[in-house]
Each structure stands twice: as structure tokens, then as C-alpha cells.
Amino acid sequence: MGAVKNKRMPRAVREQQMLDAAVRTFGQRGYRAASMDEIADLAGVSKPLVYLYLNSKEDLFTSCIRREAAALMAAVRAGVQPDLPADRQLWDGLRAFFAHTAQNPDGWTVLHLQARTHGEPFAAEVTAMREELVAFVTQLIVVAAREAHRDPSLAEGEVAGLAEALVGAAESLAAWANATPGVSAKQAAATLMNFAWAGLGNLMDGRPWVPPKQ
Template sequence: MLDAAVTVFARRGYQAASMDEIALAAGVSKPLVYVYLNSKDELFTACIRREAQAVKAAVRAAVEPGAPPDRQLWNGLLGFFEHTAAHHDGWTLLHSQARTVGAPSAHEVAAMRQEMADFVTLLIGAAARDAGCDLDHSLATAEVSALAHALIGAAESLAGWAPTAPRAFTGRDAAATLMNLTWSGLHQLLGGQRWRPQGG
């Protein structure tokens, strides 16, 4: 039933999707849908919760605890992009639909994003400490968190774009693209090479 609901919500949108359509896609009667979930809102929230948990589980399963920070980030990104590519409807639901429907689903997505941002913050912090950077300074700590949130936003955007790419763009391609953009730049940043606008 949740599989059918995810597909219908992702492809039709929350407003256009009907419980009749979801019941038909699931091969069950409409009253049976209401036996398990009392309303369309509850069904949508259950779908969001399940898909968010699946994304987090995919990232956790991909990461090698104890590996160098760049390896952990690479594996986490690879797990994320391979999962979103294999579960496009689920990712569409999380990325495009959940934020427009209401508080319960938006909270689920926000919690998922925060958990991933916390993980990336730890990895960037570990890389900074390995490079001899002092993270006790409040600005440095805020900058690490800002970089982590920027990376999460970029990953989400890239996962949404990849299916529409002009050529086949695999999860591995996406992970490599983002690693080249962020980790190469991070190495320059940690080495003291900062970009500054001309004149100040």
C-alpha cells in the first residue's frame, strides 16, 4: 500500500492524488486503506517517514566507520545517490512534494537533512583537525557547519537533476562530481587558500 501511495503521490502530487487512485494502484479497496491510515494526510506522512528512513539507512550502510574522512564522505554520497537513483519516486516525494504539503511531512524531511548535515559536519571537522586547523574559534565552527549544509543542498539538487541529465548520469557520476567540487575546494581552504572578492 505504501509503495503504491509513494508512486501516486510522486507522480500526481499530493493535491491531485486521490485515495481511490492509491487503493486501485495497491490492488485493495478504499475502505481498507482507511483501516490502516485514517486520512490522506496520515498516509502521506507515513510515506514521507518511510522514504526518509530509507535514505538515512542507505547512507549509514554505505559509510565505513573509521575510514579517513574523505573516504567516509565518498561512500556516504555514493550510497545517497545510488539510493535516490534507484528510488526516484521516493526521492521526488521527499525533495519536491514534502515541503509544500504541511508541517508533519516538512518536519520529517528537515530531521533527515539535519541528521545528514550533522554527519557531514563531523567529517569536515575531522578533516580540518587533521590539517591542523583550530576549530575552537566560533567563526571556524560556523563555517564548517555552513559547508556541511551547502554540501547537503548541492547533493539534493544534483539528485533531483540527475534523471533529466542530457546523458546517462549514474549515482557514481554524481558522487564523483560533488567530491571534486567540495573536497578539492576544501583542501585549498584547509591549506589557507581562500577566495576573496577583489577590493575587499
């Protein structure tokens, strides 16, 4: 049963209430199966009001993607203190990422699964968020690498692939952690940190892995 209707509720508050209901419905039911009637009922408003505020199901879904993407990026950025050592920055960023995805499983499902599988306009929204996240992680790594190698001209391109791989691993691990009972955000972050930092630490120390000649 939907929330109690409040005719005096400010538009911005009511719109967020609709988005909350939509994220929950899209995350649990999927984009195709979710209905505007269900979303309106969960939000405690009429379906025409949802259309009035958010235009269409497609526009509503896009608004959900943008809101959840912005919230995730804000959480990761807020979790990192730039004056700390590189490993601590990465650890704090990973903890913030996994904490947010664990606390907002429906939002993460919308971003990680639903938006990627229902057409280019939706996928493009997630791609933009992912590029921002990769750029942020690239900066974390490149600053540390420049300091370790005492080379202020070290190109971002040399570590961009590492950032891409790290973000991809974090995305997959978040989906796994949310689906696996008993796995905490801290445990997920530690798993990825143990997997990634041994290699990154060697790179910082100038000891990269070298492939065999044959």
C-alpha cells in the same frame, strides 16, 4: 490493475505494500492529484482498508515521508566507513546518497518536491531529515578538519555552513540527475566531489580562499 489480494498477509507486510503504492502514486501524480482509490487499487486492497491502517490521506503521506527519509539516512550512514580518509568517506557518502535517490526516484520526489510544497506539517518532516543529514556531513568534515589542523577544539560551527551548502548541492544535483537520461549515481557523485573537494581540500591544508579587501 492492483496486486492480487491476500487475506492472510501479515499486517506489517500489507502496510508496507500500501506505502509502496502510495509513494509511487504521490511521486508520479503529486499529492493533490493522487487519490486514495488509485493507491488502494495499486496496493491490491480496498480503500476502507487503507483508511483503517493509515487513517487519512494526510497521515498516509506523512508515513511515506518518514519511511523514505529514514531509508535515505540509513543508506548514507551505511555507505560511510569511519576509519577511512576524509575524502573517501565523503565520496562513499555521496555515492550512497545518489545511488539511493536514483534507485528510488518516486521516494526522492516525495521528499524533495512534494513534501516541501504542501504545507508545514509535511515540510517539517523533511526539515528534520535534512537537519540530520547536515549534522552527519558536518561531522565528516569537522573530524577531518580537526585532524588536518591538529586542533581538537575546532568548533563545528566553523564548518556547519559548508555541510549545509554541500547537502543543498546534493539535493539539487539528485533532482537533476534523475531527470537527465544517462547520468549515473557515480557520475553525479563525481560531479559534486570535483566541485566540493577542491575547496575542502584547501581548507584541510590551511589554504582557505580569502575575499578581497574591497
